[in-house]
Every structure is written in structure tokens, then in C-alpha cells.
Amino acid sequence: xxxxxxxxxxxxxxxxxxxxVYLNYKTEFFKFMSRYNAKNDVLEDIFQDxxxxxxxxxxxxxxxxxxxxxxxxxxxxxxxxxxxxxxDSKREVPTEETYLFDxxxxxxxxxxxxxxxxxxxxxxxxASFKKLGDKCREILELFYLQGMKLGEITVRQGxxxxxxxxxxxxxxxxxxxxxxxxxxx
Amino acid sequence: xxxxxxxxxxxxxxxxxNQLEEVERLLITDSEFASEFGFQKELQVSLxxxxxxxxxxxxxxxxxxxxxxxxxxxxxxxxxAAASIALLVGLGSWFLLFxxxxxxxxxxxxxxxxxxxxxxxxxxxxxxxxxxxxRAFTAYENEEYPEALILFQELQSKQNDAYIDFYxxxxxxxxxxxxxxxxxxxxxxxxxxxxxxRASWYLxxxxxxxxxxxxxxxxxxxxxxxNEFKARAAENLLEQLN
Numbered sequence: 492x493x494x495x496x497x498x499x500x501x502x503x504x505x506x507x508x509x510x511x512v513y514l515n516y517k518t519e520f521f522k523f524m525s526r527y528n529a530k531n532d533v534l535e536d537i538f539q540d541x542x543x544x545x546x547x548x549x550x551x552x553x554x555x556x557x558x559x560x561x562x563x564x565x566x567x568x569x570x571x572x573x574x575x576x577x578x579d580s581k582r583e584v585p586t587e588e589t590y591l592f593d594x595x596x597x598x599x600x601x602x603x604x605x606x607x608x609x610x611x612x613x614x615x616x617x618a619s620f621k622k623l624g625d626k627c628r629e630i631l632e633l634f635y636l637q638g639m640k641l642g643e644i645t646v647r648q649g650x651x652x653x654x655x656x657x658x659x660x661x662x663x664x665x666x667x668x669x670x671x672x673x674x675x676x
Numbered sequence: 677x678x679x680x681x682x683x684x685x686x687x688x689x690x691x692x693x694n695q696l697e698e699v700e701r702l703l704i705t706d707s708e709f710a711s712e713f714g715f716q717k718e719l720q721v722s723l724x725x726x727x728x729x730x731x732x733x734x735x736x737x738x739x740x741x742x743x744x745x746x747x748x749x750x751x752x753x754x755x756x757a758a759a760s761i762a763l764l765v766g767l768g769s770w771f772l773l774f775x776x777x778x779x780x781x782x783x784x785x786x787x788x789x790x791x792x793x794x795x796x797x798x799x800x801x802x803x804x805x806x807x808x809x810x811r812a813f814t815a816y817e818n819e820e821y822p823e824a825l826i827l828f829q830e831l832q833s834k835q836n837d838a839y840i841d842f843y844x845x846x847x848x849x850x851x852x853x854x855x856x857x858x859x860x861x862x863x864x865x866x867x868x869x870x871x872x873x874r875a876s877w878y879l880x881x882x883x884x885x886x887x888x889x890x891x892x893x894x895x896x897x898x899x900x901x902x903n904e905f906k907a908r909a910a911e912n913l914l915e916q917l918n
Contacts, residue, residue: 503908539731539736542731543732603728613726617723620726634687635716635720636720636723636724638689640688640690660684664716664719668715
């Protein structure tokens with residue numbers, strides 16, 4: 492798979508493609524990072540987080556005009572995260588490092604790095620979400636997760652017009668609220 | 677622009693500076709707006725976190741499988757490593773050549789199988805009407821499969837609707853009885869049931885689990901040709917099988 496094909500698959504939220512990135516680059520990533528003397532379990536965490544950032548940034552179109560290879564980009568995220576980890580644990584790090592990430596990309600890296608998993612309400616929200624019908628899950632995922640605009644969703648899902656997509660989305664949100672409400676009661 | 681459009685625009689990232697300021701103003705002055713906005717923001721965060729967890733679980737699965745063998749291999753001397761790689765490659769091709777219906781069908785099955793949603797009989801929770809159909813689908817939705825199987829069989833004896841076969845097959849697959857699910861799915865497809873494409877996909881998976889790869893591939897090809905439900909997943913799976 493070329494980098495372009497890979498990015499295209501990641502944009503479609505193809506997890507198998509992401510799995511192949513994990514398998515292809517893991518050994519090399521650990522080798523690349525070995526010079527910084529980090530523990531293996533830290534590196535494993537960081538590698539996984541870096542892949543998630545890759546996945547999310549691909550989806551928001553940040554990799555469409557990628558100037559480096561996917562590998563360089565991925566390892567750059569890893570290094571950024573590892574240094575952040577060192578700083579958090581008061582270990583000295585070189586300060587002259589430069590990265591090619593823009594503000595948005597950096598925010599995603601930090602968000603994934605800081606993510607400590609869902610709280611109870613978020614877990615409940617995700618569980619209720621899974622109980623929605625296919626159509627609702629699709630439209631809500633496209634909108635909130637993949638960041639697609641309603642106009643784009645209209646075309647992709649074959650809705651008659653944007654208003655139909657808009658009211659479908661609103662109905663789905665209502666069903667979700669009802670599902671959550673019932674669990675509370 | 678109404679309030680709903682403002683919120684949508686916010687998530688689409690298509691608001692002008694003025695409109696963003698309007699959002700900020702409403703968040704402070706309009707509690708209904710604030711709560712709606714908050715709900716959608718929370719949904720977005722929840723979905724993201726859920727997906728991240730699922731992905732990490734997938735990675736950890738691979739990592740666990742690797743870790744035992746990997747640490748040892750890397751401590752071997754280079755020549756020994758080279759020799760073992762040669763041996764592994766040799767063994768690998770032996771497996772490919774002679775042992776093809778192979779080691780990873782279970783894994784592929786597990787990665788692809790997810791019981792189909794109840795689209796036949798939406799359940800209004802709290803509804804008093806506890807008829808047989810409701811009980812069957814409630815058990816199904818609650819993943820109480822042995823119970824669901826009995827109820828679907830009872831339902832089948834009373835009303836002969838095709839979809840019952842489809843959902844019985846889902847339950848059987850969930851209980852690892854692919855053998856029994858296959859004829860039901862085949863029958864359902866033959867009767868041109870409404871969920872026919874879905875049934876094809878599950879039939880392919882049932883064959884996969886049984887390691888009947890020829891039949892599995894045949895079903896997958898039908899799905900790819902139709903290019904509708906699960907066409908991409910079918911294509912991926914076909915690639916992995918070939």
C-alpha cells in the first residue's frame with residue numbers, strides 16, 4: 492500500500508489499515524526511540540497514541556497534503572509525545588526540536604496524550620449510542636466523528652436535500668436523549 | 677440563521693467570526709441553547725473516546741500476541757536470528773502450501789462478525805405489551821442468546837415470517853452453531869427476504885468460521901459485485917483470504 496492509499500483508507504476509518512501501520516512500523520519505532528532510554532511500556536503507549544493521532548488527523552484531512560512520508564509523520568508525533576512525557580516527569584529534553592505540526596495537529600496530539608478514557612457519563616452515552624439504528628449511528632458518526640458537513644452527508648447518504656439530513660440528525664439526537672433518559676429512570 | 681443551524685455550523689467549522697460570537701453570547705444567556713450545545717459536544721467527545729478505546733484494545737491484542745515471542749527473538753545472535761527467520765519462512769510456506777484452510781479464519785471471523793441490529797421490531801422500553809415477538813427481540817438486544825433462540829423458535833411455529841429465520845441465524849452464529857445457521861440463511865436468501873444482502877454477508881462469515889473458504893469467497897464476491905451492503909468489508913476480507 493502506498494502512503495496515499497493508506498491515507499485514503501484511514502479517512503474511511505478502515506481499522507485494518509491502521510492495524511497494518513501498527514504491524515509494519517512497530518519494530519522500527521522502538522528502534523528509533525531506543526536512543527532516548529524510555530521504558531518499553533511507555534513506548535508502547537506512546538506508539539499507540541501516535542497511531543490514533545495519525546488516524547484522526549487523516550480523517551480531518553490534515554494528511555491530504557502531507558510533505559513527508561507517513562512514517563516520518565508518525566515518528567514525529569511519537570517523539571513529540573515522548574518529550575512531553577519526559578517533561579511531565581521532570582526529565583530534561585533537548586529544546587531545539589522543531590516540528591511541522593500546526594496548531595490544530597498539536598491540539599489533537601495533546602488531546603490524545605491527555606485522554607484518560609471516558610467518564611461514566613461518556614460511557615453511558617457511548618453505550619446508548621450503540622443502541623440506535625444503523626441510519627442514526629451513520630449520520631451521527633459522519634457528522635461528529637468524521638467531521639463531515641451536512642451538505643456532504645446529504646450527497647453521500649443520498650438524502651433528498653440538506654434539510655432532510657438536518658432533520659434526520661435532529662431526530663437521531665432526540666432518540667439518543669430518550670435512550671439515555673430511560674437508563675437514568 | 678436559527679439556533680440549530682448555529683450549532684451545526686459550529687461543529688462543521690463553518691461559522692463566521694460574528695456567528696461564533698453569537699454562539700458565545702447564547703451559551704451565557706440562553707440555558708436551553710447551552711444545554712443542547714453541551715449535549716452535542718459531549719456526544720462528540722464520547723464517540724471519540726469510545727473509538728480510541730476500541731482501537732487501543734485492538735492494538736493491545738496484537739501486542740500481547742507478539743510480546744512473548746518477540747523479546748526472545750531479538751536476543752538471539754544475528755546468525756541465529758537469520759537462521760530462525762529462514763526456518764520460519766520455510767515453515768510459513770509449508771503452512772501456506774499444505775495447510776491452507778488456515779490458522780487465521782477464526783481471527784478473521786471474530787474481526788468481522790457483529791450480530792445484525794434489530795431492525796424488525798423496535799422495542800419501546802417500558803412498554804407494557806410483552807408479546808412473544810417483543811420478548812424475543814428484547815432477549816436478542818440484551819444479548820441473551822440462548823433465551824432468544826427458544827423464543828424465536830416459538831415465534832417461528834406461530835407465524836411464519838422470513839425475518840425470524842434471519843434473526844435465528846444471528847443467534848445461532850452467536851452461539852457458535854454456524855452449521856445450523858447456514859441452512860436458515862440460505863433459505864432466507866432464496867425467499868428473497870428483505871435483508872437478503874445482510875444474510876449473504878453473514879452466510880459468508882458462517883462459511884469462514886467453518887473454514888469452507890470456497891463458499892465463503894463465493895458469497896463475498898456476490899456482495900462485492902452488488903456493491904451495496906458491506907461491499908468494502910467483503911472486498912477487504914476477500915483480499916485477506918487470497
